[in-house]
Amino acid sequence: MTTQIKELIDHINAAKEAYYNDGEAIMSDREYDALEEQLKELQKKEGIPDQDIEIPVGAVVSGMRKKVTHEKAALSLDKTKSVTELVEWLGQNVGVLSWKMDGLTIVATYNNGHLVQAVTRGNGIVGEDVTDNARKFVGLPAEIPYKEKLTVRAEAVMTYEEFNRIVETMGEDASRYKNPRNLATGTVRRINGEDERTIELFVFQCVDMKGKPKHVMQQFRQLEEWGFQVVGHRLVTPLNLAQVVEEMKQKIASNPFPSDGLVLTYNDSQYAESLGNTGKFPRGSMAFKWQDEAIETSLTGIEWQASRSGLINPVAVFEPVEIDGTSVSRASLFNVSYAESLQLGTGDKITVYKANMIIPQIAENLTKSGTMTIPNICPACGEETEIHTSTKSGREVKTLHCSNKDCPAKHLGRFQRFVCRDAMNIVGLSDETLKKFIDKGWLRSLSDIYRLQDHKAEMEQMEGFGKKSVENILKSIEASKHVEPWRFLYAMSIPNVGRDVSKKIIRFCGGSFDAFLEKLKFGEDVFRGAEDVGEVIQASIYDWKQNRHFTEDMANLVDMMDFIQSDNTSDVLAGKTVVITGTLETFKNRDEFIAFVEQNGGKVSGSVSKKTSYLVNNDVFSNSSKNKKAKELGVPIVNEKEFKTLVLGGGEV
Numbered sequence: 001m002t003t004q005i006k007e008l009i010d011h012i013n014a015a016k017e018a019y020y021n022d023g024e025a026i027m028s029d030r031e032y033d034a035l036e037e038q039l040k041e042l043q044k045k046e047g048i049p050d051q052d053i054e055i056p057v058g059a060v061v062s063g064m065r066k067k068v069t070h071e072k073a074a075l076s077l078d079k080t081k082s083v084t085e086l087v088e089w090l091g092q093n094v095g096v097l098s099w100k101m102d103g104l105t106i107v108a109t110y111n112n113g114h115l116v117q118a119v120t121r122g123n124g125i126v127g128e129d130v131t132d133n134a135r136k137f138v139g140l141p142a143e144i145p146y147k148e149k150l151t152v153r154a155e156a157v158m159t160y161e162e163f164n165r166i167v168e169t170m171g172e173d174a175s176r177y178k179n180p181r182n183l184a185t186g187t188v189r190r191i192n193g194e195d196e197r198t199i200e201l202f203v204f205q206c207v208d209m210k211g212k213p214k215h216v217m218q219q220f221r222q223l224e225e226w227g228f229q230v231v232g233h234r235l236v237t238p239l240n241l242a243q244v245v246e247e248m249k250q251k252i253a254s255n256p257f258p259s260d261g262l263v264l265t266y267n268d269s270q271y272a273e274s275l276g277n278t279g280k281f282p283r284g285s286m287a288f289k290w291q292d293e294a295i296e297t298s299l300t301g302i303e304w305q306a307s308r309s310g311l312i313n314p315v316a317v318f319e320p321v322e323i324d325g326t327s328v329s330r331a332s333l334f335n336v337s338y339a340e341s342l343q344l345g346t347g348d349k350i351t352v353y354k355a356n357m358i359i360p361q362i363a364e365n366l367t368k369s370g371t372m373t374i375p376n377i378c379p380a381c382g383e384e385t386e387i388h389t390s391t392k393s394g395r396e397v398k399t400l401h402c403s404n405k406d407c408p409a410k411h412l413g414r415f416q417r418f419v420c421r422d423a424m425n426i427v428g429l430s431d432e433t434l435k436k437f438i439d440k441g442w443l444r445s446l447s448d449i450y451r452l453q454d455h456k457a458e459m460e461q462m463e464g465f466g467k468k469s470v471e472n473i474l475k476s477i478e479a480s481k482h483v484e485p486w487r488f489l490y491a492m493s494i495p496n497v498g499r500d501v502s503k504k505i506i507r508f509c510g511g512s513f514d515a516f517l518e519k520l521k522f523g524e525d526v527f528r529g530a531e532d533v534g535e536v537i538q539a540s541i542y543d544w545k546q547n548r549h550f551t552e553d554m555a556n557l558v559d560m561m562d563f564i565q566s567d568n569t570s571d572v573l574a575g576k577t578v579v580i581t582g583t584l585e586t587f588k589n590r591d592e593f594i595a596f597v598e599q600n601g602g603k604v605s606g607s608v609s610k611k612t613s614y615l616v617n618n619d620v621f622s623n624s625s626k627n628k629k630a631k632e633l634g635v636p637i638v639n640e641k642e643f644k645t646l647v648l649g650g651g652e653v
Contacts, residue, residue: 138606335397380402
């Protein structure tokens with residue numbers, strides 16, 4: 001084996017190690033794909049078989065969890081970016097085309113109708129036992145009617161919406177997670193996590209099943225009937241494959257889940273399994289990755305953006321180009337090391353693409369002037385910056401930080417949370433506006449928002465502002481003083497205390513913020529009795545309480561507030577979980593339904609489980625998966641009118 005091949009293998013394995021175990025991307029997706037392509041070509045040239053290339057599916061398993069050896073190796077897939085090649089691979093066969101979801105692969109095993117084990121793919125041979133967490137996943141039933149042994153492979157994923165919800169509660173820890181996949185991986189593998197995080201599981205393969213149906217489509221239908229959530233898929237032939245690929249491509253932007261391509265498998269699973277493996281890949285499936293469209297443009301500069309974690313991140317700014325139907329003019333450079341590796345400088349000719357058809361990235365620097373300078377002062381506060389060096393999977397990574405612990409940019413997330421709709425609902429204070437006011441020194445603490453009136457004249461002279469817009473902002477600020485206690489608590493940006501937890505804490509305090517303040521005077525566990533408030537959340541509140549900067553600012557804010565009666569109308573649904581499905585008739589939308597449940601002390605879930613108290617569906621006799629699940633578990637199915645009568649009637653619910 002040549003030195004070049006060995007170096008390529010080392011680079012690829014380092015990237016895998018960082019990606020799977022550290023949650024870090026030490027190179028772009030395009031760079032990684034290029035390394036794999038280069039290795040494939042050299043392999044072919046040198047005549048080296050797949051089994052001699054030591055690259056695991058994922059990464060060496062590292063963690064505190066129990067290690068489990070898979071009964072059947074979980075191999076990765078060979079891949080292509082060519083639709084023509086994909087059609088040629090299918091030949092005259094019928095195939096099933098599905099989303100290649102970007103999450104963490106889980107192998108789940110059932111015996112006698114019960115989930116007995118869930119294991120991460122790991123390196124394809126050995127994974128980690130995550131059964132305790134898997135029991136909480138949406139789409140993975142705890143019990144099924146099938147009594148023989150069943151093993152399935154599925155992808156554990158997190159929606160973009162859920163990712164954003166969780167990250168906004170994490171404070172500085174948020175910088176560890178750059179996308180839903182990283183957070184989903186951390187959530188699946190974590191130990192003793194108490195805060196609610198929704199992980200959804202989508203089955204993509206039936207591995208072991210007595211009397212398994214011959215066709216993949218039949219297997220999927222069977223699994224759905226048993227309560228599994230199956231990956232989105234289409235039946236394809238050589239005649240319509242290219243068209244279906246294009247149709248699925250058009251859905252990427254609206255997908256609630258991240259995906260990094262498609263998977264094509266033979267519908268005849270017996271035929272697929274009879275083909276065996278190459279050494280690295282099963283011959284019965286092929287992955288398809290999007291052909292990245294790289295467009296040439298000119299770099300106009302590099303912006304350095306201070307974040308609430310203290311990191312100062314470089315962003316490439318370039319002449320706008322249209323990629324996949326949208327105009328793009330900016331791309332993240334992730335960190336100092338990544339930016340330096342591109343040898344950037346103003347005026348350089350670069351090529352730009354969208355990773356996974358969504359995220360703009362620089363593909364290549366064609367001129368490599370290398371004139372980029374790293375700022376020695378923070379763009380948000382003017383204090384000195386410092387470079388931190390860490391080692392990720394054997395690779396040195398440099399990041400830029402602000403040395404000022406009181407830098408307002410470090411608290412930008414707090415301002416964003418404070419003004420958002422679910423908190424103080426201050427209209428007109430967008431992220432960009434907040435940044436401008438921070439840069440001008442007008443916002444150092446949350447209470448400074450209520451002093452912006454002092455800067456009214458200067459605000460009216462700023463570009464993009466006017467007398468009317470400034471007046472509307474100030475009116476909205478004044479109106480926000482009339483606030484429900486839970487919204488104000490949510491606005492405090494206490495780590496791990498999100499919207500729902502804020503409601504439960506205030507409900508525990510009898511709907512009074514004064515009562516919350518009184519309890520805050522005592523020990524760490526004073527909120528132990530509140531619903532869903534465990535040790536992690538209690539510790540977060542206690543740690544926040546110790547920060548005088550935050551609590552003194554809160555005290556100033558409390559004096560300005562006019563707390564209004566909580567909108568809880570009753571506690572008739574206290575301790576109950578409700579699921580809604582189908583079309584709405586009496587409620588305007590899902591948000592109104594959720595508000596109604598929460599106002600009466602309950603909570604809304606997205607999936608039916610043993611904990612579900614009611615399934616609300618106007619078509620109570622439908623054969624939907626949620627109706628079937630509710631019937632299996634004995635969960636009452638009611639329509640909207642019946643549900644309202646139950647709640648508002650004041651009787652036993």
